[in-house]
Amino acid sequence: MSSTRPDHVLIVGAGAAGLMACRELLRAGKRVTILEARHRCGGRIYPLPTSEFGYAAEGGPEFIHGEAPQTRSLLREAGLKISPIEGVRWNVRDGIFSKADATGPDTDGLFQILSELESDLSVLELIERHFSGKQHDELRRVILRMVEGYDAADPARASAFGLRDEWVGRGLGNHGRVVGGYGALIEFLASQCRGLGASMQLGLPVKAIERNAGGITARCIDGRTYKGDAAIIAVPLPLLSAIELPRPAQQKAAMTTGMGFGNVVKFLLRFTARWWVTGGGKDLTDLSFLFTDLAIPTWWTQYPSEYPVLTGWLSGSRIQTVMHLDETKLVEFAVSSLAKAFEVAEADLKRNLVSARAINWANDPFAQGAYSYVTLETRKIQSLLRGSNGDDVFFSGEALYQGRDVGTVEAALASGLETARSLLAARQRVAGPTRM
Numbered sequence: 001m002s003s004t005r006p007d008h009v010l011i012v013g014a015g016a017a018g019l020m021a022c023r024e025l026l027r028a029g030k031r032v033t034i035l036e037a038r039h040r041c042g043g044r045i046y047p048l049p050t051s052e053f054g055y056a057a058e059g060g061p062e063f064i065h066g067e068a069p070q071t072r073s074l075l076r077e078a079g080l081k082i083s084p085i086e087g088v089r090w091n092v093r094d095g096i097f098s099k100a101d102a103t104g105p106d107t108d109g110l111f112q113i114l115s116e117l118e119s120d121l122s123v124l125e126l127i128e129r130h131f132s133g134k135q136h137d138e139l140r141r142v143i144l145r146m147v148e149g150y151d152a153a154d155p156a157r158a159s160a161f162g163l164r165d166e167w168v169g170r171g172l173g174n175h176g177r178v179v180g181g182y183g184a185l186i187e188f189l190a191s192q193c194r195g196l197g198a199s200m201q202l203g204l205p206v207k208a209i210e211r212n213a214g215g216i217t218a219r220c221i222d223g224r225t226y227k228g229d230a231a232i233i234a235v236p237l238p239l240l241s242a243i244e245l246p247r248p249a250q251q252k253a254a255m256t257t258g259m260g261f262g263n264v265v266k267f268l269l270r271f272t273a274r275w276w277v278t279g280g281g282k283d284l285t286d287l288s289f290l291f292t293d294l295a296i297p298t299w300w301t302q303y304p305s306e307y308p309v310l311t312g313w314l315s316g317s318r319i320q321t322v323m324h325l326d327e328t329k330l331v332e333f334a335v336s337s338l339a340k341a342f343e344v345a346e347a348d349l350k351r352n353l354v355s356a357r358a359i360n361w362a363n364d365p366f367a368q369g370a371y372s373y374v375t376l377e378t379r380k381i382q383s384l385l386r387g388s389n390g391d392d393v394f395f396s397g398e399a400l401y402q403g404r405d406v407g408t409v410e411a412a413l414a415s416g417l418e419t420a421r422s423l424l425a426a427r428q429r430v431a432g433p434t435r436m
């Protein structure tokens with residue numbers, strides 16, 4: 001272990017967590033070099049060109065969930081606004097549209113059982129134990145939609161405590177969108193980092209972090225090396241075990257298979273007009289979300305904005321059926337599912353399609369999935385990973401967040417900040433409090 005305080009921190013990954021850690025360290029007077037595999041910052045925050053959908057559409061995260069204090073504070077600093085989610089949520093089943101909020105099950109019984117749980121169990125076990133009867137059909141549907149859809153989780157692995165943390169006492173909280181998209185937030189953060197003197201190396205995947213007498217060396221796949229005094233590894237969970245790390249960090253990284261990491265295919269379809277507003281013989285002018293019993297179970301609009309764009313969301317076990325499809329086939333699959341939901345001709349939808357994307361996040365080499373979820377082992381593994389590894393190797397990222405909203409931008413920002421502060425504190429302990 002180095003006995004000198006690190007001046008120079010290497011951060012692997014320029015997602016929300018890496019950038020947030022970077023800014024905090026720079027503000028504390030450290031030198032920082034960010035090594036990022038992609039040719040852009042933001043990671044899973046993936047803004048699509050305005051020309052494609054007519055606005056700053058999101059290929060990755062789109063919503064701000066709940067209180068999200070770090071996100072909201074950063075947005076304020078950046079002078080960015082939040083637009084609240086408005087409109088009406090609808091169900092469509094067998095071609096019949098009904099307002100979702102009017103037909104939702106009584107969740108009080110679920111919340112009661114969750115509140116009284118003394119030991120954790122998987123969501124699947126919870127359902128089998130308490131909600132297996134016919135009378136619970138609708139409640140099971142809602143729980144599974146939450147777990148498989150919203151959390152992109154496997155109910156057999158997802159933690160009932162995790163569900164409780166997320167849901168009980170606040171529902172899903174207030175949702176909003178960043179006006180101008182999450183990309184604007186990343187631009188702000190990255191420009192702050194640059195302004196404070198960060199060196200940003202893009203297009204540079206790191207393959208190993210080595211500890212040697214002089215400190216830490218990051219070895220990149222093109223053979224380049226960067227030297228520093230400490231490193232923060234802020235990559236998504238599946239990528240952690242792809243980087244060679246010094247012990248015990250390597251051993252800890254191997255344990256992350258016990259944490260959950262789900263996948264999502266996000267579909268964006270831009271049409272010539274908002275044809276759906278008269279869908280199903282109803283007035284759907286203010287449609288926000290549409291829940292279906294078809295291949296793609298969730299769609300949403302940009303309401304109150306009137307962009308003629310529908311976004312589809314596929315996650316959980318159903319995703320397996322489309323894993324072999326390329327983007328063109330995925331778009332066809334989405335159009336077909338949508339046509340069935342509204343009982344309109346597929347050919348008409350295709351004719352009115354202006355642009356389309358289908359992003360399967362498992363195929364993204366630097367994400368290998370969408371985001372993490374809480375399993376029965378997550379909290380224990382998080383505690384191990386959040387500790388320092390010889391005071392010079394640290395982990396960061398959404399999956400390490402111990403609050404209730406893992407798998408979010410908020411989680412990544414909070415984790416980045418926390419990791420930077422832990423690093424500063426750890427190094428101060430090593431070097432003593434005299435010089436900073």
Ligand SMILES: Cc1cc2nc3c(=O)[nH]c(=O)nc-3n(C[C@H](O)[C@H](O)[C@H](O)COP(=O)(O)OP(=O)(O)OC[C@H]3O[C@@H](n4cnc5c(N)ncnc54)[C@H](O)[C@@H]3O)c2cc1C
Nearest residue numbers: 013015016017037043044061062063206366398408409412
């Ligand atoms: C489809 C989708 C929808 C989502 N929806 C929402 C939402 O509505 N609201 C919300 O709050 N959150 C949402 N999320 C989750 C949110 O996007 C993530 O939790 C958050 O962006 C993760 O940030 P991070 O910094 O931890 O990781 P990342 O953003 O993944 O950053 C990690 C960085 O590490 C880089 N990297 C990987 N390997 C290497 C390597 N070997 N060398 C160098 N660099 C490397 C990657 O390229 C990446 O830039 C969504 C995610 C997806 C995919």
